[in-house]
Amino acid sequence: MQSHTPGYDALTQAFTRLHKLQHLQAIVSWDQAANMPPAGAQARAEAMAEMATLLHRLRTDATMADALARAEQEPLTDPQRANLREMHREWRQSNALPEELVERSQLVSARCEHAWRSQRPANDWAGFVDNFRPVLAAAREEAQALSQQFGVSRYDALMDRFEPGTTSARLDEVFGAVRQWLPGLVQRVLDKQSREPVRAPQGPFAQEAQRQLCDRVMRALGFDFEAGRLDVSTHPFCGGVPEDVRLTTRFRDDEFLGSLMGTIHETGHGRYEQNRPRELLGQPASQARSAAIHESQSLSFEMQLGCHPGFMAQIAPWIEQAFGPQPAFAPDNLVRLITRVKPGFIRVDADEVTYPAHIILRYEIERPLIEGDIEAEDIPALWDAKMHELLGVDTRGNFKDGPLQDVHWPLGMFGYFPCYSLGAMYAAQWFAAMRRAMPDLDERIAHGDYAPVFDWLREHIWLQASRWTTDELARRASGEALDPAHFKSHLEARYLG
């Protein structure tokens, strides 16, 4: 029988092929962070740049434009049309960029990131800026090209790669409101917590025991070890492919909660990946919806469920079994430990309340940086001023705990930071919706029954993948597009309640 959708069929074949080649890219990226010895860096960077160039060439092949045009006229089902919408988006993203820029972008960011690994501990801002300038230049060229293609501002064009549909106009609204209430909230929480003593756990904590504890908690959270692993890397992340999800964490001898909560965070990313719709795998519509929605899963696991007193009461005995009994392992003390608020230098170490300040600061720097209103040299002074204003801490001269702390800018990942806070907001919104639908949710969590959470996320987020736009996904899941009020209510209930 002849197909009535030859254009669409050609596209699904092409995207399946891309998907298979991206499998290699994903595993090798994970390996780069988890395994690669130092002398392998240069050859690896060149190999990855070659692969990026090749994929770019396949994505922009002349036959794609024809197939896309034909498919638009074909009798497609609604899910097929959603897939076509995402195909079109991917194709436009790629087609706007010349191959030379794609390869150069890969190479300069790999070089900058590699040098940054030693420049950060050495507090070497001047050395960093030399490698960072070409990264910024390439990102600006990309922004310019994408801006013309999509008819949006340059920063919005970069952000669209991670968070399609979100604009800086909307971010200004959302973050502008947070900027108003956040400093006051931090102060009130600090006052309240100063009257609530907390016991510090006593180390050392054997790494093997930490590993086993993480493994046990991941299993309780439904991570499928037949289709994934947990390993160690300097910067924890979730990589791999849906059939083989690679989570990483890092262990310290003197502290275990950071690694445990980080692992719970990555497990949220991992379950999203492991539960994307299998029948569409390889097609753009099966991809995770966006970076913010991805973060909403990790933060649903870490902040909403992981910091829940009912959840902590369940795993407190496991902590005791891992390290022996300590007064600090009392469930309410553990909850106090993981919800302790303290303004500090480091984003990834920040508590849930001060975290948005770190994001707003980065957004307010990277946006003018991409728009060309400031230069790389201007970053430290802006950083100092904003840290002082938002969190009242002094970072002058401390580049390693300032603008050198994140891997995003060395890698040329501009426009990603806002997704972390949007993710926290979505996570709060999901749990508000769950509680409306299931009034006994907190009680069930307290009894160790997390199935209602997983079932809700699977149905409303994981299996939806990229079937809908982000706004439509949020409306279908929770009855409304993003409303940051849920996040504020969540913080007030947890930290001032």
Next chain:
Amino acid sequence: MQSHTPGYDALTQAFTRLHKLQHLQAIVSWDQAANMPPAGAQARAEAMAEMATLLHRLRTDATMADALARAEQEPLTDPQRANLREMHREWRQSNALPEELVERSQLVSARCEHAWRSQRPANDWAGFVDNFRPVLAAAREEAQALSQQFGVSRYDALMDRFEPGTTSARLDEVFGAVRQWLPGLVQRVLDKQSREPVRAPQGPFAQEAQRQLCDRVMRALGFDFEAGRLDVSTHPFCGGVPEDVRLTTRFRDDEFLGSLMGTIHETGHGRYEQNRPRELLGQPASQARSAAIHESQSLSFEMQLGCHPGFMAQIAPWIEQAFGPQPAFAPDNLVRLITRVKPGFIRVDADEVTYPAHIILRYEIERPLIEGDIEAEDIPALWDAKMHELLGVDTRGNFKDGPLQDVHWPLGMFGYFPCYSLGAMYAAQWFAAMRRAMPDLDERIAHGDYAPVFDWLREHIWLQASRWTTDELARRASGEALDPAHFKSHLEARYLG
């Protein structure tokens, strides 16, 4: 300035590009053996098949034939001409095979290998044969196509991929001679060793202590951990890329010498890879010469140096430091342990003397299998008969320790097995040449000075890569092409001396 060698330049660029993409393939292959969880197998097999198809397409691109023809007429240096010879060989290998066959071959062998992992322990020959038939069929098609391209027999055409220039006519000579003297030699060694008592080490041997011991020995053997790693996999191998060499081993609690000697073996492969000429990297002339020459490096390390009484005297104290003192750790007892001869079922567990019997058996089965003179169903009876004849052991009904023991046939790797014994012969030949050039070699080894060995191998083998044909490489290194008499002398000196 205009290039006088535009054809050759186009080729070097194309091969550099292939080399970079093969980097991803190499790391992902290693990951498949060292890390991949079971549910990842299917998606991985499909991704690897897609990559193989893509590389095949690039290798057989129409522009390649033109560039090769033009380069033949260009004013090349001798090393460039050697590189062109290897380019031509690779191109002919690829061009002989249709893309459909390359992809099918990958898929059927991935499926067969995956099923074999559980069929082997289950002794399930019947189940295995069902998956093996398509692997054999694809290999025969490849053999047919390559045979027509190169004008050699079908088995020789497959062997040429691993061991260019070696023919089954030559193997018949070499293995025919071994077949004559081997059973008698085995008998005499067994008689002699029956009068030499040996003490067995007492386990358990902690895996972390074994790991550290392996690490220490690898460093003493010059392995560069800045550009490589040691990990664990079911079947030890040397993978990765020259800038990032991935060795694997496996540990048992009740035994440590197998893992230690296996690690020394892989270290030989690893140093060859780490020392291939850097200025040519990415070009065919920089590749390892052949599988037999590669095995000659691992066996130079394991059998020639590793089993040397002078070497064992050096590392005996490290063994004692790793596991505590035992009478079995006396140097001469350790040498007896690792040179103990015992006819057995398993090739990879075989001692140096009975090992060639395992190879001759496989060669005498896989050659008629590829030529179409026998079928998969005929393998077990032939296996039993030959094991009885060559080693006097009974394998009837024991498929898992018989024809199911190796991964090569499930993977469609026909023509590789002979390289192991050719490698042992070359290794003996290299050490005979070293001793002629350096009469104090054994004394220096006994003093822990292995530099003469490494320097000789680096100069004569590692840095030569594929500059010469195998015969020419051997002649330049040792004054003669392969002469198996050195292997016989080595065995007689070590086991009957």
